[in-house]
Amino acid sequence: MGGVKPGMTMFDGKMLDNIKKQKSYWEENCYSEAVKKKPERKDSFETLSGISVKPVYTPLDVGDINYEQDISFPGMYPFLRGIHATMYRSRVWTMRQFAGFGTAEETNKRYKYLLEHGETGLSVAFDYPTLYGYDTDHPMARGEFGKCGVAVSSLKDMEILFDGIPLDKITTSMTINGPAAIIWAMYIANAEKQGIPKDRIGGTIQNDILKEYIAQKSFIFPPEPSLRLIIDTFEYGFKHVPRWNTISISGYHIREAGSTAVQELAFTLADGLEYVKAAMQRGLKIDDFAYRLSFFFNAHNDFFEEIAKYRAARRIWAREMKKLGAKKNRSLWMRFHTQTAGCTLTAQQPEINIVRVAIQALAAVLGGTQSLHTNSMDEALALPSEKAVRIALRTQQIIAEETGVTNTIDPLGGSYYVEWLTEKMEEETYKYFDQIEKLGGVIPAIEKGFFQREIAKSAYRYQKEVDEQKRIIVGVNKYQLDEPITIPILKVDEKGEQHxxxxxxxxxxxxxxxxxxxxxxxxxxxxxxxxxxxxxxxxxxxxxxxxxxxxxxxxxxxxxxxxxxxx
Amino acid sequence: MEKKIRVLVAKPGLDGHDRGAKVVARALRDAGMEVIYSGLHQTAEQIVRTAIQEDVDVIGLSLLSGAHMTLFLDVIKLLKKHKMNNVIVVGGGIIPEEDVPRLKKEGVAEIFGPGTPTDEIVDFIKKNVKQ
Known part of the structure; x- marks a missing residue:
């Protein structure tokens, strides 16, 4: 058997011609006849991003793909199939549940609970005052203490938060942006107090301010000084804390704010490239810092589109980083965390969220994620209860241990549909790149409200489709049930604030x-x-x-x- | 000519989740109302001041952070202080069912949780604003 020669596509011309003939036959004699007898359920089928989907995909749809250049092998450029050569055969993804509420003491207890139940990494949710760089007793903090995360106002709180947790053995991700440099400094200082040197701690700070302006909205400073702080962390990181990911370039919040999968992909990668260019402008060498850039994506409902999104992300990133002059393989890797889509959780019949989360999590795994958070069923109502978060963690454990999907790498690689959709996502992303460039780059586009408007438009269209029953949400606009919600709700201890x-x-x-x-x-x-x-x-x-x-x-x-x- | 219903869609506190607020603002505008969107990070004082200046019939408060029992009620108290009894206050976001009775007792006219069709909000406002 001869392999495919460079420059050649996966199917030769003669084979494609034959398939074309067979496809015409099928369309005329099978498909159109069948449609006459059994009309299709909808006039058109589309992905969540609005990409039109054909009834069936064939080699004709992937005819111009060159296996060696475009697909290749796991651990090899352009890393479409995964960044590592062995992927989950060596080590499954890190199971990292985003958690935090109330006081540092309460959250410390939750971390220990999660670790006891098999979680393999920590992920800190901070409360709003912390996210905006306010102490708990600031007037703007009113009503917000410990509500959607833990309050950390000083190194003292950080010490309590990680009390009894070995920071040289566990990695920690911290969702913090505006004040990321300060919170990171607290983590470093705390590790040092535990006797662990900076170069032995590992973890991630989100530190992605561009998507804050675009979607999540917990910003503090204007773009220029914000970027300066971020690049300060890049530089300090590769010099002194080399195991730390100094940024997690995030599409998650862009998606939660209502974007499509394509917009999530395009805007996130555009942000990523903006950081790289800014760091290079400061005089940093791309291969010094690029290996510590990490990413964070959403796992939404459209199963195949999500998988295509992750695959396309890896390939685009590798190509663009190469264009920017990266030489080391590690600089080309898109390493990413995934969280299932919070915005898809329903307050109605909350137990069925377990099923949604399982399917979304499976897409993330088939897409080759490095770490994963699975949402708890009760999160459209409140912060997760212990039992809800345990079930969410068990969902990941079932995928990892029972389903067999980890046996081989990128099992959907070569699927005519998934490869076609991967290419399509890439194509659409480059269209957005062009638009952003025409606006003068990411920051001018933010200042003009470009991303914000694009996202608001998509969010509104989605809601309209749900309202008009064009898009079905089980339990919300179909299969509704009139019964009281009976799952227990977590209450944050009111006394915590005074404490x-x-x-x-x-x-x-x-x-x-x-x-x-x-x-x-x-x-x-x-x-x-x-x-x-x-x-x-x-x-x-x-x-x-x-x-x-x-x-x-x-x-x-x-x-x-x-x-x-x-x- | 019939006077258009004026609605202030407001985001109190530090919560940055503005998807729902923006979707509702658009839906109300498409239903023919005058919509003023406050933008993020508003104090109760700012919200009530805008409501007075813009002479609104309705204030729609959106909050997903869990601070509604403090911040929604701050707005209600200030409205009472300014004797703005005619302004209807509605709320939306992540609000546990058990908090709803207390919010209603204090003067929030209705709470619209996740999954509410936008028409329902439009209808409620149209029905409850005295034209």
Whole structure:
């Protein structure tokens, strides 16, 4: 058997001609006859992104694909089939459940519970005040303490949050953006206090401000100083904390805000390339930092489209990074985390969310994710209860241990439909790249509200389709059930807020004030110049300056971002 | 000519989830109402001030962070203080069912949870605003 020669496609011309003839025969004699007898259920079939789907796919749809160049092998350029040569045959994905609520004590307990039940990595959800760089007792924090994450106002809280958890053995992902550098510094400082040097800790900070402006909206500073802070973390990371992913370029929130899969893919990759270019402009070498860029995608309902999305993402990223001059293989890898789509969870008949999550999670696994969060069935109602989160984790364990999907790599590779759809997603992504370039790049496009408008349009169209029953959501616009919701709801302990405020007050009195003031002053001066701010931030954190105090210094120097208001 | 219903769609507090608020704002606009969208990160004072300035009939509050028991009720209290009894307040977001009776007792006219068809919100507003 001879392999495919370079420059050749998967099927030779004669074979394709024969298939073409056979397809015409099928269309005229089988398909059109059958449709006459049994009309199709819909006038047109489309993916969630609105890509028109044919009744059947054949070699004709993938006829111009060159196996060696376009598909290749796992662990080989362009990494379509996976970034590692062995993928899940060596090690399955990291099971990492996003968790956090109330006080650091309560969340620490939840982490230990999850680890006891077989979770293999931690993922911190911070509350809104923390995400915006406010201490718990700030007026803007009103009503928000511990509601959708844990409050971390100082190194003290970080110490409690990871008490008894070995930071050299477990990796931690932290969903933090505006104040990412400060929270990361707290994590580093805490590890050092545990006796673990910086170069032995591993994890991820989300640190992706562009998608905050676009979708998630927990921004603090304007784009320019925000990018500076991010590149400071890149640089500090590869020099001192080499096992840390200093960014997780995220499509998840873009999708949750209502985008299509294509938009999620295109906008996320555009953001990613923007960071790379900004870092290179600062004088960083692409191969020094690129291996620490990581990604984060959504796993929504359209099974094959999601799989095609992950595959296309890997290939586009590898190609674009190569174009930008990356030489090392690791710089070309798109490593990504996946979370099942929170926006698909229904408050109605919440138990059926378990099924949705299982299918979405399977798509992520077939798409080759490096880590995975599965949503809990009760999350359209509140933060997950212990039992709900355990079932969500068990869902991943079933996929990993029982289904056999981990036996071979990229099992859908070569599927006519999936390969065609992968190409299609790629094509549509490049169309968006062109549009973004015409607008002057990602930041001008944000300032003009381009992404925000595109997402709002898609979100509205989706809702209209649901309202008009063109899109079915089981339990919501079909198969409804009139019964009270009986699953238990997690309640955050109301006393936690006072407890946290007392701790903060005590900290502000007991710490060495001169040290705090000196550290904050030094940070202010550095922020006005162009030095890497990480050492200065670390100094503040070590002195127990609070998150709010440290952020206030930067707010003073950098100003605050105001977004264009549109709907 | 019939006066258009004026609605302020507002995002109180720090919550950045604006998908629902924006979808509802569009749906109300398409149903012929005048819609003012507050943008993010509004304090209760800012929301009530905008409501006064824009002379709205309805305030739609959207919150997915779980802070509704504090922030929705802050808005209600301020409206009462300003004697704006004619303004109808409705809410939406991630709001556990057990919180709904208390919110209604304090003066929120209706809570629209996830999965509510936009028509239902339009109909409710049309029915309840005195023209």
């Amino acid at each position: 946290q405020i007392n701790r903060l007050k005590k900290l502000r009195i007991e710490r060495n004030q001169t040290k705090v003031k000196k550290a904050l002053d030094r940070l202010r001066k550095a922020a006005m110049g162009d030095k890497n701010l990480m050492p200065y931030i670390l100094e503040c954190v070590h002195a127990y300056a609070t998150l709010g105090e440290t952020c206030d210094v930067l707010r003073d120097v950098f100003g605050e971002y105001k977004e264009p208001i549109l709907y």
